[in-house]
Amino acid sequence: MFITFEGIEGSGKSTQINLLHKALEKVHFDVEITREPGWGAIGNLIRKIILENPDLDLEPLAELSLFCADRAQHVKDFIRPMLNQGKIVLCDRFYDSTIAYQGFGRELNPEFVKQTAINSALGLCPNTTFLFDISVNTALSRIVERPGRNRIDDESFDFHSRVKSAYLEIARNSSNRVHLISGEEDIEAVHEQIKEILSKNYSIFSRLRKK
Ligand SMILES: Nc1ncnc2c1ncn2[C@@H]1O[C@H](COP(=O)(O)OP(=O)(O)OP(=O)(O)O)[C@@H](O)[C@H]1O
Ligand SMILES: [Mg+2]
Numbered sequence: 001m002f003i004t005f006e007g008i009e010g011s012g013k014s015t016q017i018n019l020l021h022k023a024l025e026k027v028h029f030d031v032e033i034t035r036e037p038g039w040g041a042i043g044n045l046i047r048k049i050i051l052e053n054p055d056l057d058l059e060p061l062a063e064l065s066l067f068c069a070d071r072a073q074h075v076k077d078f079i080r081p082m083l084n085q086g087k088i089v090l091c092d093r094f095y096d097s098t099i100a101y102q103g104f105g106r107e108l109n110p111e112f113v114k115q116t117a118i119n120s121a122l123g124l125c126p127n128t129t130f131l132f133d134i135s136v137n138t139a140l141s142r143i144v145e146r147p148g149r150n151r152i153d154d155e156s157f158d159f160h161s162r163v164k165s166a167y168l169e170i171a172r173n174s175s176n177r178v179h180l181i182s183g184e185e186d187i188e189a190v191h192e193q194i195k196e197i198l199s200k201n202y203s204i205f206s207r208l209r210k211k
Helices: 013-026 040-051 060-084 095-105 110-119 136-143 157-173 187-201 203-208
Strands: 002-007 031-035 088-092 128-133 178-182
Touching: 002 013, 002 095, 002 157, 013 031, 013 088, 013 128, 013 187, 031 060, 040 060, 060 088, 060 095, 060 110, 095 110, 095 157, 128 157, 128 187, 136 157, 157 178, 178 187, 187 203
Parallel strands: 002 088, 002 128, 031 088, 128 178
Antiparallel strands: none
16 A cells, blocks of 8 residues: 655644554554655755755756656665555555656646656556645745745745645545645644544554444
8 A cells, every 4th residue: 555645835734643653563563654756865965956055056857857767766675665564554645646746846848847857757547636726825834934945835825826726636636636725724633534534444444443
């Protein structure tokens, strides 16, 4: 079972993935938690180029290629082997991020970006995606004081607005896979919604239901 978490900066992805990880382990699921970009030696090198050097003037097509290179390697070296062992894999961002950020944030050709992003997953599609929707103002206010701000955190309000709209379109177009949740609700309420959706849609997750 492959579950991904999406949304703009500060929407609550890392918070929720960690809570779900704990909740699943508590009821004895075998769970792996991972993120994009930056798994393994190759992924970490790519992450440094993409995110950790705010002064790099990275051409958007080069940025797209790096995110996709990271994903292909991550799927081949980690996600697929873990799924083959029967584990549940929770991933912080996956190809919807590329479609939203490079296709719409960076305003590359959206159809080309979509095909490239999907191809980079080597045929793997998330079973379920949780997408946290939040106003750009709330999101930016949450991350303003954060240490280790990255090149994409520092993008403009308009950039983040385009990404937010693109995510909403993805949710409309993939409503079977993508569950849209308000990221403005409090942390515990969002967590309860995630558990409810999983237990409603998959019998293996009925153990997550409140007793
Ligand atoms: N529902 C919520 N209500 C209020 N604050 C929240 C909520 N969810 C997360 N936060 C807080 O907002 C900040 C950003 O949350 P988090 O790091 O989970 O976002 P993120 O989506 O992972 O961001 P990024 O894309 O930048 O990694 C954290 O300080 C977190 O504690
Ligand atoms: Mg995060």
